[in-house]
Amino acid sequence: MTPAARVSGAIDLLAALADQPRRPADAIAHDFFRARRYIGGGDRRAVSDLAWGAVREHARLVWWLRRSGVEPTPRLMVLAHLVLIERRAPGAIFSGERYAPAALTAAETAVAEALRGQDLLHPAMPLAARLNLPEWALPGLEERFGDALPREAEALSGTAPLDLRVNLLKGTRDTALAALAGEGILAEPAPFSPWGLRIAGRQPISSAKAYQSGLIEVQDEGSQLIAAVTGAKPGMRVADLCAGAGGKTLALAMTMANKGRITACDVSAPRLSGAARRFARAGVDNAETHLLEHGDRWAKRRAQQFDRVLVDAPCTGTGTWRRNPDARHRMGAEDLRELAAKQHEILAIGAELVKPGGLLVYATCSLLPEEDERQVDNFLAAHPAFSVLPLASAWEQAGLPGAPPGEGPYLVMTPARHGTDGFFAAVMRRG
Numbered sequence: 152m153t154p155a156a157r158v159s160g161a162i163d164l165l166a167a168l169a170d171q172p173r174r175p176a177d178a179i180a181h182d183f184f185r186a187r188r189y190i191g192g193g194d195r196r197a198v199s200d201l202a203w204g205a206v207r208e209h210a211r212l213v214w215w216l217r218r219s220g221v222e223p224t225p226r227l228m229v230l231a232h233l234v235l236i237e238r239r240a241p242g243a244i245f246s247g248e249r250y251a252p253a254a255l256t257a258a259e260t261a262v263a264e265a266l267r268g269q270d271l272l273h274p275a276m277p278l279a280a281r282l283n284l285p286e287w288a289l290p291g292l293e294e295r296f297g298d299a300l301p302r303e304a305e306a307l308s309g310t311a312p313l314d315l316r317v318n319l320l321k322g323t324r325d326t327a328l329a330a331l332a333g334e335g336i337l338a339e340p341a342p343f344s345p346w347g348l349r350i351a352g353r354q355p356i357s358s359a360k361a362y363q364s365g366l367i368e369v370q371d372e373g374s375q376l377i378a379a380v381t382g383a384k385p386g387m388r389v390a391d392l393c394a395g396a397g398g399k400t401l402a403l404a405m406t407m408a409n410k411g412r413i414t415a416c417d418v419s420a421p422r423l424s425g426a427a428r429r430f431a432r433a434g435v436d437n438a439e440t441h442l443l444e445h446g447d448r449w450a451k452r453r454a455q456q457f458d459r460v461l462v463d464a465p466c467t468g469t470g471t472w473r474r475n476p477d478a479r480h481r482m483g484a485e486d487l488r489e490l491a492a493k494q495h496e497i498l499a500i501g502a503e504l505v506k507p508g509g510l511l512v513y514a515t516c517s518l519l520p521e522e523d524e525r526q527v528d529n530f531l532a533a534h535p536a537f538s539v540l541p542l543a544s545a546w547e548q549a550g551l552p553g554a555p556p557g558e559g560p561y562l563v564m565t566p567a568r569h570g571t572d573g574f575f576a577a578v579m580r581r582g
């Protein structure tokens with residue numbers, strides 16, 4: 152593809168995202184490229200990089216376009232990205248020639264002129280756009296980070312490393328490192344997770360033998376630590392109530408050395424089917440799946456039967472913006488309200504399942520206190536049988552090495568402080 156054709160591709164990809172505003176961008180991109188198999192690997196990366204660049208800088212580019220008197224469209228977003236960020240002259244790209252985007256109109260040329268030579272950050276930009284954050288999440292993130300917000304916002308706008316979890320059911324961290332090195336993939340131990348590896352840059356991990364054999368799983372280190380502090384041990388009865396495609400179930404099965412029983416529940420049948428396939432690849436044979444349906448009595452019939460219950464709740468995903476930059480603008484204040492209500496409900500169901508002396512772990516991949524500490528406060532106020540097991544104690548009781556990341560009562564992982572996605576987890580014990 153010519154450079155101009157790549158720009159055309161990026162405009163088309165952004166238009167596909169705009170047509171399906173509630174759908175995750177990676178799923179849309181997957182379909183987009185599948186329908187255009189003629190776009191080869193290098194071109195695909197170039198098209199994606201340009202489109203994701205515009206998605207990542209959404210708030211700032213929109214501010215600039217509106218200041219120039221136009222409403223953002225996919226074409227204008229790409230134009231603004233090229234001029235403001237890549238500092239390219241758009242005239243030669245928007246040429247109207249074969250495969251290139253249509254020639255700039257007079258109004259678009261005026262916008263490009265207005266943006267030319269400008270710094271991306273402007274003194275008149277409001278805080279949300281300056282920090283590249285959506286307005287709806289700003290109050291919560293200010294509350295979470297205070298003075299550290301600019302640093303964390305910058306980290307949330309960055310790219311994420313590739314984190315792997317070594318599957319101790321299949322080998323050790325050293326055997327995994329050696330297996331990866333044998334295929335030219337250089338990894339290093341992750342700082343906190345005893346089973347974590349980190350890889351900088353892009354690596355074709357899914358074709359690696361270590362991955363195909365189930366020796367490694369792709370999992371952010373923060374996510375690994377949520378499973379770790381759950382402290383699931385061999386022989387226990389464990390419920391993973393929002394198991395999705397089973398990322399944390401797999402890690403729980405590993406800390407249980409495949410002994411005892413885990414039930415992985417979810418309301419999504421396709422996700423649970425994905426989980427079952429992953430169990431097989433990872434050599435996990437102590438996990439079953441259960442699809443939660445409307446009016447399901449599964450939880451009622453198992454009151455107080457579980458040693459560990461993990462509620463990895465559906466959330467706004469503010470902690471995952473490095474990997475899902477589109478989620479900033481796909482979610483809004485109304486989603487936050489709805490999800491907070493749902494989290495409250497699921498947590499109450501999870502609580503019923505916990506045995507006396509057992510642990511309930513509430514986790515999100517959001518950094519908003521409304522989905523995190525405030526959920527825990529509300530829960531504890533309504534469930535006096537439960538109390539917080541502080542992170543340091545949960546860490547020690549789970550037999551994890553070294554000190555936990557942070558001194559507060561909860562596990563709070565952030566991109567700037569820990570190099571992970573943003574995660575929250577509270578461990579609570581039923582007395």
Ligand SMILES: C[S@@+](CC[C@H](N)C(=O)[O-])C[C@H]1O[C@@H](n2cnc3c(N)ncnc32)[C@H](O)[C@@H]1O
Nearest residue numbers: 392393394395397398399417418419463464465
């Ligand atoms: C954060 S994701 C789980 C990720 C998963 N635990 C992992 O580690 O890969 C949240 C999950 O909650 C599920 N969910 C939504 N509403 C639910 C409900 N009422 N009960 C149980 N699960 C629910 C969603 O389908 C989604 O898979």
